[in-house]
Structure formats: structure tokens, C-alpha cells
Amino acid sequence: MTPEAPPAAKNAAPAAAAPASVAGGEMALGQHYVIQPKDVLPAFSGKAVTACRAFDRRMPTDSFIALVCSGEVIPRLEAMAALRGFSRAGMLALRDFGPIDWPDGRQRLAIIYSALGGGRFTLSTQHQPWQIVDALFKPAVSALTEIHSHGAVHRAIRPDNLFLRDPGGSTLTLGPCVATPPGFEQPDVYEPLETAMADPAGRGSNGPKHDMFALGMTAVAMLLGRQPGSEYDRDELMIRRIEMGSLAAVAPPHTLPRELVDALQGLTSDDESERWTLADLQKWLNAGRPDQPRLPDPPRVIPPYPIGGKQVRSARSLAYMLGRNWQEAVRQLGGDALHRWVHDHAPERMTPALLDRAMVDREPDAEAADNDALTVTRAITALDPEGPIRFRGVAVDPHALGPFLFDAAAVPERRAAASAIVRYTLAQKVLERRVSARRPDRRRATRQAINYERLRRWVLSQQPWEGYERCLYDLNINLPCLSPMAGGRWVASVAELIRALDDAAASGRIAEPSIDSHVAAFIAARFDASGDALLTLMKPKDADDDATLGAIRLFAELQQSYGGAPLPGIALWCAKLARRVAEGFRHRPTRQLMVETIDRAAQAGGIAAILKAVDSPGLKMRDSRAFGLARSGWMRLQLEATMIERNKEMRRERAWRRGRDNAAFASGAGSLLAMFITLFLDSAK
Amino acid sequence: MSVRIRVHHHAHQLRASGRLIAAGVAIALFGLIGTRSVEYLAFVAIALGPTCAAALLERPGQRAATISMGSMTVATLLPLVMGAIAGGARRNLLTSLSAWTFVGGAVLGGLAIYLLLPAVTVWIDDMKSSKRLREIRDRQALLERDWGAEVRGEQAK
Numbered sequence: 001m002t003p004e005a006p007p008a009a010k011n012a013a014p015a016a017a018a019p020a021s022v023a024g025g026e027m028a029l030g031q032h033y034v035i036q037p038k039d040v041l042p043a044f045s046g047k048a049v050t051a052c053r054a055f056d057r058r059m060p061t062d063s064f065i066a067l068v069c070s071g072e073v074i075p076r077l078e079a080m081a082a083l084r085g086f087s088r089a090g091m092l093a094l095r096d097f098g099p100i101d102w103p104d105g106r107q108r109l110a111i112i113y114s115a116l117g118g119g120r121f122t123l124s125t126q127h128q129p130w131q132i133v134d135a136l137f138k139p140a141v142s143a144l145t146e147i148h149s150h151g152a153v154h155r156a157i158r159p160d161n162l163f164l165r166d167p168g169g170s171t172l173t174l175g176p177c178v179a180t181p182p183g184f185e186q187p188d189v190y191e192p193l194e195t196a197m198a199d200p201a202g203r204g205s206n207g208p209k210h211d212m213f214a215l216g217m218t219a220v221a222m223l224l225g226r227q228p229g230s231e232y233d234r235d236e237l238m239i240r241r242i243e244m245g246s247l248a249a250v251a252p253p254h255t256l257p258r259e260l261v262d263a264l265q266g267l268t269s270d271d272e273s274e275r276w277t278l279a280d281l282q283k284w285l286n287a288g289r290p291d292q293p294r295l296p297d298p299p300r301v302i303p304p305y306p307i308g309g310k311q312v313r314s315a316r317s318l319a320y321m322l323g324r325n326w327q328e329a330v331r332q333l334g335g336d337a338l339h340r341w342v343h344d345h346a347p348e349r350m351t352p353a354l355l356d357r358a359m360v361d362r363e364p365d366a367e368a369a370d371n372d373a374l375t376v377t378r379a380i381t382a383l384d385p386e387g388p389i390r391f392r393g394v395a396v397d398p399h400a401l402g403p404f405l406f407d408a409a410a411v412p413e414r415r416a417a418a419s420a421i422v423r424y425t426l427a428q429k430v431l432e433r434r435v436s437a438r439r440p441d442r443r444r445a446t447r448q449a450i451n452y453e454r455l456r457r458w459v460l461s462q463q464p465w466e467g468y469e470r471c472l473y474d475l476n477i478n479l480p481c482l483s484p485m486a487g488g489r490w491v492a493s494v495a496e497l498i499r500a501l502d503d504a505a506a507s508g509r510i511a512e513p514s515i516d517s518h519v520a521a522f523i524a525a526r527f528d529a530s531g532d533a534l535l536t537l538m539k540p541k542d543a544d545d546d547a548t549l550g551a552i553r554l555f556a557e558l559q560q561s562y563g564g565a566p567l568p569g570i571a572l573w574c575a576k577l578a579r580r581v582a583e584g585f586r587h588r589p590t591r592q593l594m595v596e597t598i599d600r601a602a603q604a605g606g607i608a609a610i611l612k613a614v615d616s617p618g619l620k621m622r623d624s625r626a627f628g629l630a631r632s633g634w635m636r637l638q639l640e641a642t643m644i645e646r647n648k649e650m651r652r653e654r655a656w657r658r659g660r661d662n663a664a665f666a667s668g669a670g671s672l673l674a675m676f677i678t679l680f681l682d683s684a685k
Numbered sequence: 686m687s688v689r690i691r692v693h694h695h696a697h698q699l700r701a702s703g704r705l706i707a708a709g710v711a712i713a714l715f716g717l718i719g720t721r722s723v724e725y726l727a728f729v730a731i732a733l734g735p736t737c738a739a740a741l742l743e744r745p746g747q748r749a750a751t752i753s754m755g756s757m758t759v760a761t762l763l764p765l766v767m768g769a770i771a772g773g774a775r776r777n778l779l780t781s782l783s784a785w786t787f788v789g790g791a792v793l794g795g796l797a798i799y800l801l802l803p804a805v806t807v808w809i810d811d812m813k814s815s816k817r818l819r820e821i822r823d824r825q826a827l828l829e830r831d832w833g834a835e836v837r838g839e840q841a842k
Contacts, residue, residue, distance in 0.1 A: 587832060588832065588833060589831060627835075631838060634836045637825050640821055644814050651814065655807040655809075655811075656807050659805060659807065660799070660802070667798045670794055671757050672760065674761050675760040678787045
């Protein structure tokens with residue numbers, strides 16, 4: 001379990017293990033739901049999802065919406081698994097989810113929600129406090145109670161993600177929240193300060209209090225009848241929020257209705273420890289008086305510090321602007337003016353000392369090109385320890401590295417920055433500085449440090465199954481395999497990957513046994529596979545016999561681990577690998593027997609049988625020894641034959657002499673015969 | 686060196702003793718035959734003519750033809766002459782066609798042994814060599830079948 005990875009959803013397996021198409025271009029999800037990809041609902045579609053109409057075969061009259069993920073961001077499968085099947089007032093009921101065959105030939109994740117009759121809420125008029133209480137707070141408390149009770153957070157509460165329960169009604173319902181990473185589609189103003197500064201994909205789930213902040217700011221939007229802070233540009237709004245407080249920055253408290261001001265101040269407090277919880281809001285709705293957040297100190301007159309075309313008056317807003325303009329920050333940190341301003345005017349007491357230390361600290365193994373950027377990051381962390389990691393213009397919450405790495409992978413500059421964040425363990429360094437993250441549980445802190453160190457080792461590794469991809473799969477435990485070898489299928493587990501590879505191999509689409517870095521990293525992250533085996537599968541021609549056997553063993557173990565069903569495609573791959581091993585044997589009959597056994601096993605799809613055919617301990621050594629004996633025997637015979645042929649004349653001459661010498665002895669026998677013949681014949685006359 | 690000279694000396698002594706014994710036996714035999722019949726002695730002398738000729742033609746120590754023909758001739762002469770003496774010396778061997786046929790056969794038999802036995806020995810030796818070569822080639826073919834051309838110490842093609 002890596003530091004940021006969400007807990008593995010116990011039932012996160014998508015509903016449709018084998019998605020199917022039905023007639024008329026419709027897609028089936030599971031046994032009950034049918035999605036109509038041609039019937040797109042633009043009102044429900046978003047940046048990363050396409051909404052389509054869907055229906056349930058059991059209840060054809062009911063209306064459903066299918067949100068089909070684009071695949072450009074990581075959907076929250078763990079939240080889907082947690083919320084599936086639960087329904088409560090104020091929330092859209094998530095019916096089911098799973099991969100479907102999309103018309104582009106690829107599989108996409110689809111999420112089925114119950115459709116509401118009222119459609120999407122539009123922020124066009126100012127609402128009265130009682131409307132906000134009845135239409136927003138009450139149903140939202142009900143919905144968030146349900147969502148938080150399942151260990152999930154919504155993280156997408158904003159006016160344009162609210163839906164009217166009934167046509168013509170006013171009761172609102174929280175919209176879908178699981179198709180994108182937490183906070184991904186949230187405008188900055190609906191995020192608490194520390195995550196508002198982060199890039200959309202790098203905001204992280206954080207906790208339920210982030211939902212409370214978004215709920216409070218949504219109420220402000222409904223009061224104002226427009227997006228809060230829409231009159232400011234992004235940087236201006238962030239500086240105002242940091243220096244004045246989020247609520248005061250968008251709506252001065254004296255302009256807010258008295259009935260709501262307590263709730264809005266409690267919900268939108270920038271200090272998470274003082275922000276209202278769901279119980280506080282419930283108490284307030286029941287006419288109770290929850291604790292109010294501390295009032296901010298009266299503003300002092302501080303000479304502003306100019307940076308990036310803006311004027312800042314606090315160390316935190318200075319840190320924000322340094323992060324937004326990191327190249328200018330390098331120049332400013334190199335001069336005296338910034339340091340003098342921090343020493344003389346920054347309202348935060350400890351900041352000058354921390355900044356001075358950040359300027360002299362050095363990363364021992366930093367590349368020269370990264371030194372300036374790292375100095376800026378250290379200075380920002382010193383000025384704003386509670387903020388996200390800021391490095392080379394990107395900003396990411398330390399607990400949101402997974403979705404961020406996925407998002408950054410497609411853009412080379414962002415990918416390089418993301419790699420550097422992991423390489424220099426900036427997440428760990430930021431967390432060490434945070435007062436709010438200091439926990440008494442030292443064991444957990446140690447484990448967290450070890451996990452970040454392991455990520456650092458992987459991202460630096462040149463091994464093909466490690467590197468950036470390994471971090472990606474380790475941090476995003478529900479991320480499907482992104483390899484083209486998966487054939488566009490939604491491959492969320494090793495078992496599905498094995499089936500996808502088997503299909504690819506069986507169809508001949510990938511004839512040679514090989515895997516790419518994504519498949520290797522996916523298997524390494526999801527299955528305890530040996531590196532040598534993965535390397536063999538990536539470069540089978542360079543592998544020795546032991547590594548090749550390791551690769552076949554890996555597939556055999558995978559086959560056994562996932563039910564032992566025949567895998568004819570992968571068996572063909574393994575057969576090719578096994579034949580290479582068999583060809584290493586010199587004894588032809590043994591080799592022939594092996595190849596026959598391999599071929600039989602490949603036809604049956606049994607990888608274990610292929611492995612057994614070639615993996616016999618000591619057999620290779622015995623084969624080599626026997627070959628040595630055979631070769632010396634052949635040589636000895638050849639020498640003997642050569643000697644026989646070469647010494648023919650000499651041997652014949654010796655035989656001739658021997659025959660001549662033996663003539664005397666032979667004549668002795670002949671003499672006896674001659675004597676008896678003479679005696680017999682002569683006496684017969 | 687001294688050992689070789691000693692061995693050579695012993696062989697020379699043995700040969701000389703053998704000749705002496707053979708000469709003694711021959712003189713005794715001829716004397717015995719001559720006391721009974723001069724004709725028989727002449728018959729023996731003429732019959733041993735080819736043997737003597739072979740002895741003259743062959744080098745000392747390599748008188749295989751002399752031994753072959755001589756032993757066969759003597760083995761034929763002995764029953765003829767002894768039979769004639771035992772019969773009262775009335776048979777005229779010098780004019781007996783059958784006696785000369787036996788002697789001629791014996792001389793030819795001795796000559797045949799001398800001439801054919803080396804050739805037969807060479808032929809048998811050739812057969813044995815050919816058989817062994819066949820066995821070697823079969824064994825090598827078996828090794829090559831089981832282990833491939835690499836077993837010859839060459840790269841497989």
C-alpha cells in the first residue's frame with residue numbers, strides 16, 4: 001500500500017466481466033443495464049465523461065443515465081464500489097458500473113445513475129437563505145451522511161453539479177462524483193485553500209471536511225446568484241482568499257444574511273481543524289449552536305511585496321505566487337529584497353528562519369538543472385508548509401500523487417516534473433514540514449517514509465518493469481493496464497490482463513512472446529513477479545535459459561492463481577520460449593521428446609505442462625556432461641578408424657609375414673595329413 | 686646393446702645345433718636307407734631335390750618354403766621308403782609312377798602352403814579390419830544421430 005493509494009476496494013471489480021454488445025448499437029452493462037451510446041445527454045456530460053441514456057431491462061419505464069468515462073483521467077473505482085447500490089435523498093443513486101464496448105472499439109468504464117426528473121440546476125438567480133437551507137443543506141446533509149458512512153467523500157459539490165429532484169421542484173441533489181479524480185472538475189473557489197492551489201488532477205480525496213467547504217461555498221454561490229469571486233482572476237482571488245479568508249474574499253461577512261452567516265463561516269473556514277463537520281451542520285439545522293471558527297486577526301498594515309504582477313502581504317500568498325512564477329522566483333530568491341521583506345514584514349513568526357534554512361539546504365543527489373527549482377520548492381514549503389508540493393510550475397497535494405502522475409504522463413514537461421517530485425521525495429519533505437500532518441503514530445510515519453523512498457527507487461530505476469509506470473500502477477491501485485497490448489480492453493486485474501494477452505496471442509496480433517513496460521509494471525505492481533522473468537518477457541531474445549524458465553514459470557503461476565483455465569494464446573508464447581530452452585539440449589531424442597510434450601501442452605493451453613517439459617533440475621548439466629562423453633567417444637572412434645585406414649599397407653605386410661612364418665607350422669599339419677594319405681593310398685595297392 | 690648381441694649369439698648357436706642335429710638325423714636316415722637299397726637312397730635324394738633347391742634359393746632364417754616342402758616331402762617319403770624296405774626291398778621306387786605322384790603331390794602341397802597361407806592371412810586380416818571399420822562408422826552414426834553434427838567437434842549446420 002503506497003502513501004497515496006486509496007484503500008483497495010473489496011468489491012471494486014467492475015460489474016461486467018465480459019461486456020457485450022446488444023442489437024442496434026446498444027451496449028450492455030452487466031445483466032440488466034443497456035446503454036444507448038447514440039442517445040447522448042449533453043446536459044449531463046462533462047470534461048471527462050459522456051452521458052448517455054440507459055435503461056434497466058427489469059424496469060423499462062425507469063430512466064437512467066450512463067456516464068461513460070473518456071479515459072483521460074482516472075475514475076474513482078474505490079468510491080464507486082463503496083457507493084454502489086445505496087440510495088438516499090439528496091444523492092444520485094449509483095446503480096452499477098463496469099467496462100463497456102464503446103463504438104470506437106475500445107472498452108470504457110460506464111457508471112449507471114438513476115436519472116432525476118428535474119434536470120441540472122442552473123445558477124441564475126439569488127436564493128433566499130431558507131431556500132438554501134431547505135433545498136441544499138438538508139438534502140446535502142442526508143446525502144453526505146450516507147456517502148461519508150461508506151468511507152467515501154463526494155469532492156464534486158458545486159452549483160453546476162446539482163440536480164433538481166423533480167421537474168419544477170426546488171430540492172437539490174448532489175450530482176455524480178466518481179467519474180473523475182477528487183476535486184478534478186471543481187473551480188478553485190470550491191476547494192479549501194491547500195487543495196485549491198493544486199492542479200485539478202492533484203487535489204486528492206482528503207477528508208469529509210473538504211466536502212463541507214464545497215457545500216459552504218456552493219451556498220455562497222446560491223446566495224450571490226453567481227460564481228463566488230468571478231470578478232477576480234485566479235491569482236487575485238487566491239491572494240485575497242489567503243490574506244482575507246476564503247469567505248471574506250468572495251463575500252464580506254456583513255453582506256451575508258444573518259440567518260446563514262454562522263453556517264457559512266463555519267463551513268468555509270480555512271483552518272480545517274475549525275471547519276464545521278457534518279454533525280455541526282446537522283446541529284445547526286436543528287437550531288443548535290456549534291462552535292464557531294476563531295475570528296481572523298485584525299489586518300495589520302503591511303507594505304506589499306510585488307511579484308508576478310500582483311501584490312502580496314503574507315508569506316503564504318508569497319509562496320503561492322512563487323509557485324505560480326517559479327522562474328521569476330529563482331531570480332527573486334537570489335536577491336535581497338524578498339528576504340528582507342520576509343524578515344521585516346511577513347506576519348508569520350517562524351517563517352524567516354525557515355526560509356533562511358531552506359536557502360542553504362541542498363539536495364545531495366540533485367541534478368544541476370533541478371537545483372534552482374528545488375530551491376524554489378524548499379522556499380515555498382518554508383513559507384507555506386500546509387500548501388501542496390510546488391515544483392516547476394506544477395502543484396500537487398502530497399496525497400494525490402497517483403492521479404497526478406497519470407494526468408502528467410501524457411505531457412512530457414509535466415511528466416518530467418512529476419518524476420522529479422517522486423525522485424526528490426518532495427511529498428515526504430512537504431509532509432514533514434506540515435504541522436497538521438504531524439501524527440504521534442511513529443510507525444505509520446516510518447512506513448510512509450519507506451513508501452516514498454520505494455517510489456523514489458522505482459522512478460530512478462532503469463529496469464523496464466520499474467520507472468514511472470511502476471509508480472503509476474503502485475499509486476493507482478485501480479488503474480487499468482494502459483498497454484496497447486491490452487487491445488483497448490479495460491484490464492483492471494492481472495487475471496484480466498492474462499486473458500487479454502491470451503486473446504492477443506491466440507489471434508496472432510502479437511505473435512512473439514513479448515510484453516511492454518506497461519504490462520511489466522502492471523504485473524510487478526499487482527503480482528509478486530520476479531524482475532528477471534519480466535525482463536525476459538520484454539527482451540526474450542537476450543534471456544538465458546534460467547530467465548526464460550522464470551518467464552514461463554511466471555505465466556504458469558498466473559494461470560494457476562487465476563483458476564487454471566486453459567490459455568491457448570499464452571501457451572503458444574510459452575511454447576516458443578520453451579522450444580528455445582529445449583533447443584539448448586544437445587541430446588536429440590531428449591530434445592525431440594521435449595518439443596513433442598511442449599506442442600501437446602500448447603495445444604491444450606497448459607502452461608504448467610510446458611514448464612514441466614523443460615524444467616528438470618540437473619537435466620541440463622547431465623546433458624552437457626553426456627555430450628562431452630559422446631564427443632570424446634566419437635573422437636576416439638574416429639582416431640581408431642583413421643589408424644586402421646592409414647596403416648593398411650603396413651598391416652597387410654605384417655599379415656603376409658605372419659602367414660609366411662606360419663607356413664612352417666601349417667606344413668607340419670599338412671605333413672601328417674600327407675603321411676596318412678600316402679600310407680592309406682600306397683598300402684591299398 | 687650387449688643384451689642384443691647375447692640374444693643374437695644364442696640364436697646363432699641354436700641354429701647351428703639344429704643344423705647339426707638335422708644333419709645327424711639325415712645321415713643316419715640316409716645311412717639306414719643306403720644299407721638296404723642304393724636305389725631307395727637315390728629315390729630319396731631325387732625327391733628331396735626341390736627342397737634342396739628351395740633351401741639354396743631362400744635366405745638363411747627365412748626358409749619357410751624349404752620347411753613347407755621339406756616336411757611334406759619327408760612325410761610322404763617315409764611311408765613309401767619304409768613300406769618298401771618292410772616289403773623286402775623288392776619294389777622299385779625310382780620307376781614307380783605312383784610313388785613319384787605322391788612325392789610330386791607332397792612338393793606341390795608344401796609349395797601351396799608356402800604360397801597361399803600369407804595371402805589367406807592377409808585376406809582374413811582385411812576382413813577383420815573392414816568389419817571393425819563398419820562397427821566404428823555405425824557407432825559414430827549413432828552418436829551423430831543422438832547428439833548431432835556437433836559431436837564431431839564441428840558447428841551444427
